[in-house]
Amino acid sequence: MKTSSATAKVLESRNKYRPCHIRVPDLEHRLSAIAVEGQYYSFFKVVKDRAQALEVAARLSRRGDQTVITSSVKGDVVWVLEPDAELDFRHL
Numbered sequence: 001m002k003t004s005s006a007t008a009k010v011l012e013s014r015n016k017y018r019p020c021h022i023r024v025p026d027l028e029h030r031l032s033a034i035a036v037e038g039q040y041y042s043f044f045k046v047v048k049d050r051a052q053a054l055e056v057a058a059r060l061s062r063r064g065d066q067t068v069i070t071s072s073v074k075g076d077v078v079w080v081l082e083p084d085a086e087l088d089f090r091h092l
Contacts, residue, residue, distance in 0.1 A: 041079035
């Protein structure tokens with residue numbers, strides 16, 4: 001895991017995280033997420049490159065959010081920490 005700045009962790013390898021679905025107290029529906037080191041991060045946005053992802057993560061960080069960035073075939077994905085999330089077991 002690489003930390004590019006104080007704003008986001010950049011996960012270069014898929015074995016550093018696990019895709020899943022979570023539920024958060026203020027929403028009825030489940031969210032796409034990743035599990036990283038015992039914490040859940042919900043999907044926020046896909047952007048075309050790392051520079052954009054870091055910019056989005058920096059904006060979120062200024063709001064007080066913690067973020068993780070991963071890569072996909074569509075671009076870089078920004079995920080936001082959900083400290084109150086619970087794993088949605090119904091679709092495992």
